[in-house]
Amino acid sequence: MTIIHMDISIVIPTFNEKNNVRLITTRIMNILNREDCLYEIVFVDDSSDDTPIVLEQLCHEFSCVKYLHRKNERGLASAVVEGFCHSQGNQIIVMDADLQHPPELIPLILKRLFQADIVIPSRFVPGGSDGGLNLFRKLISGIARGIGRISIKRLRPISDSTSGYFALKRSVIHNAHLDPIGWKILIEILVKGKYRTVHEIPYSFVAREAGESKMSIKEQYNYLRHIARLVNNSPEDRKFYSFCVIGTLGVLINLFCLHIFLKLFDMGELSSSINSSCIAMIHNFLWNNYVTWREYKSQVLWRRIIQFPQFSLICGLGIAITTLFAQIFLFLGWNIYAGQLLGISVSTSWNFFANSRWTWPVAYNETNREDVKPVVTQELPSKMSWY
Numbered sequence: 001m002t003i004i005h006m007d008i009s010i011v012i013p014t015f016n017e018k019n020n021v022r023l024i025t026t027r028i029m030n031i032l033n034r035e036d037c038l039y040e041i042v043f044v045d046d047s048s049d050d051t052p053i054v055l056e057q058l059c060h061e062f063s064c065v066k067y068l069h070r071k072n073e074r075g076l077a078s079a080v081v082e083g084f085c086h087s088q089g090n091q092i093i094v095m096d097a098d099l100q101h102p103p104e105l106i107p108l109i110l111k112r113l114f115q116a117d118i119v120i121p122s123r124f125v126p127g128g129s130d131g132g133l134n135l136f137r138k139l140i141s142g143i144a145r146g147i148g149r150i151s152i153k154r155l156r157p158i159s160d161s162t163s164g165y166f167a168l169k170r171s172v173i174h175n176a177h178l179d180p181i182g183w184k185i186l187i188e189i190l191v192k193g194k195y196r197t198v199h200e201i202p203y204s205f206v207a208r209e210a211g212e213s214k215m216s217i218k219e220q221y222n223y224l225r226h227i228a229r230l231v232n233n234s235p236e237d238r239k240f241y242s243f244c245v246i247g248t249l250g251v252l253i254n255l256f257c258l259h260i261f262l263k264l265f266d267m268g269e270l271s272s273s274i275n276s277s278c279i280a281m282i283h284n285f286l287w288n289n290y291v292t293w294r295e296y297k298s299q300v301l302w303r304r305i306i307q308f309p310q311f312s313l314i315c316g317l318g319i320a321i322t323t324l325f326a327q328i329f330l331f332l333g334w335n336i337y338a339g340q341l342l343g344i345s346v347s348t349s350w351n352f353f354a355n356s357r358w359t360w361p362v363a364y365n366e367t368n369r370e371d372v373k374p375v376v377t378q379e380l381p382s383k384m385s386w387y
């Protein structure tokens with residue numbers, strides 16, 4: 001038996017693309033037949049129209065074409081995962097069937113895939129454009145990308161993390177449990193994959209000529225669910241949100257206790273304020289110890305003893321930072337609420353950083369060890385003059 005060593009798999013999800021699949025196949029073949037490589041084009045199809053018939057014809061005509069038809073199943077991202085399982089190439093390129101992703105970029109993508117683990121043709125690096133989208137879609141897509149970047153650390157340096165056009169070495173997804181919701185398979189790979197380097201290439205997203213977009217409001221909702229699930233499963237991202245939620249709860253508890261001490265116990269203002277702050281601080285410490293940094297509780301006794309005073313000291317400095325901002329704004333004749341708000345943002349970041357660094361130091365070390373920060377590079381448009 002001869003074992004065929006496949007170099008490249010092009011995975012293409014399709015839903016009702018009968019007028020596009022032949023075109024995309026011939027354009028890819030025209031390009032890859034010029035390269036010295038063994039390749040396959042794998043369509044994963046959920047269509048309810050005649051697309052499977054055209055795909056069947058293509059399979060008979062060209063040995064490099066394969067297709068898989070899923071009955072009663074939908075989902076772009078899950079189709080791509082299925083494509084990963086049924087393909088063999090060491091290098092995988094994922095692209096849409098509707099020619100919005102120019103196949104002419106493939107040679108450059110493959111060249112860059114020698115140096116980088118993941119290559120992303122991007123609409124948002126200098127030289128790229130998302131001209132193929134209308135203004136409303138551009139706005140929605142921008143907001144979606146922004147939410148992803150704010151929520152998930154690994155997406156932050158990537159300019160086009162929602163791109164449907166990307167390439168990766170198979171080793172990136174080896175042993176990764178890919179379980180995406182909806183459409184955006186690339187964010188799943190960027191969060192769960194094993195990689196060191198990402199390279200972005202500018203390209204122009206072209207307008208669709210045949211067929212219509214299947215993007216819907218439901219898919220935007222699925223995207224938010226997907227982001228929420230990824231955050232929940234990623235300790236490095238979950239920690240900060242958990243810290244903020246506990247901090248907000250702490251403020252409410254602080255105000256509630258202040259009210260009780262003043263009105264029910266008739267205590268003085270100063271002692272009511274100090275007592276309620278202490279209660280809130282204990283509340284925050286316990287929750288952070290058992291939830292935010294739950295994976296990193298120290299086993300060393302002396303460290304456990306000094307943890308609470310350390311936490312209080314750091315948070316005390318945080319209160320001083322907030323007060324300082326409010327006072328500076330007041331001094332400059334600006335709005336004190338704006339100053340307080342800015343102070344809260346700065347002190348929250350300080351509290352989180354300092355407690356990660358000193359109160360739960362194992363967490364800090366672990367985070368740094370696990371999180372070998374991927375290097376993200378971008379192609380200079382001048383290098384692409386041939387394209």
Ligand SMILES: Nc1nc2c(ncn2[C@@H]2O[C@H](COP(=O)(O)OP(=O)(O)O)[C@@H](O)[C@H]2O)c(=O)[nH]1
Pocket residue numbers: 012013014015016017044045046073074075076079095096097098100164212213214215
């Ligand atoms: N297998 C599969 N492919 C899909 C599904 N929805 C969309 N696609 C394909 O995914 C690609 C991108 O979809 P498209 O509607 O062009 O999205 P847009 O470019 O964001 O407007 C196209 O090749 C579609 O045929 C689906 O549910 N299953």
Ligand SMILES: [Mg+2]
Pocket residue numbers: 096098100208213
């Ligand atoms: Mg499209």
